[in-house]
Amino acid sequence: MVTTTRAERVSAAFVKIADTLVDDYDVLDLLHALVEESIGILDASAAGLLLVDQYGELQVLASTSEESQLVEVLQREAGAGPCVECFLTGTVVTVNDIRELGDRWPEFKDAALSQGFRSVHAIPLRVRGRTIGALNLFGSISGALSAEDAAIGQALADVATISILQERAIREAEMINDQLQRALTSRILIEQAKGVVAQLSNVNMHESFTRIRNHARSNHLTLHDTAARIVDRSLTL
Structure with missing residues (x-):
């Protein structure tokens, strides 16, 4: 039987996680891999990851069991619990024995x-002083995580934070590229429309653009749509 050391298991987990960080990676799949690996490495019974949404509300993104997901949803809805406090304070929150709360x-x-x-054991997902969520490790027996386990747990949380921010950056970059491309396409179309109006109305390009813009504004249209109609001759100014 092949046995592995703890260090080998930790290394293998991070390699597995790194393998998912490709250009088109699925952030949810990555986060599920993180919580699954965390229970094996840290001997937790269950793990779950919550992330704050655009409205400032915590949402469950990944969970290793229906039980841990249920608990996290309850504490989120109640507005109180280790995970909520971890998120609000940006610090680790440990409950060694839930029965003694x-x-x-x-x-x-x-x-x-x-x-x-x-x-x-609740660990914040934190970057540059900003907390975006929390990784939660549930145990079936009482007791605190060791210093080594806590350090590994924080490393896993850091990987989760980096992956989430990278995914957001990719989406934002794609959105910006799309907006720039649309702006460039619209500019070309507007130049064509200016030429059409200038030729048909015998005005200069400045006056042509003024007419196009005034028509768009008075009819609650975009410059792009107005120009497109002028170019395809469905609109004459």
Whole structure:
């Protein structure tokens, strides 16, 4: 039987994750791989990852089990729990024994205990002082993560943060490229329309553009659409 050391398992996990970081990678698939690898490496019973949306609300993006997803949804909706505090403070939040929470986070406590969880370790997804979510590790037995486990957990959270920001950057870059391309295409079309109006109305190019813009504004049309109609002769100014 082939055995592997802990260091080898950690290295293999990061190699597996790195292999998914291709140009057209699926960020959700990557995040699911992260939470799955984290429970194997850190001996957690379940793991889940929450990310803040554009409205400032935490949303579950990846979970290794229906149980952990249920707990995370409950604590998000209740507005309180280890994950929520981790996100709000940007610091690690550890609950060594959920049974000893007392009156703190009662909704989370009841939900977690009902699913067999006894401990939780919430790690912030943070970059340049900004927290965008949290990685949560649930344990079926009480006890804190060791310093080594905590460091590995933070490294996994950092990889998640980098991958999310990279995906966002790619989408934003694509959007900007699309906008620039449309602007260039529109500019060419407008130049053609200016030529048509100038020729048919015997005016200069400046006056031609003024007429096109005035028509677009008064009829709540874009310059692009107005120019397209002029070029295809469905509109005459």
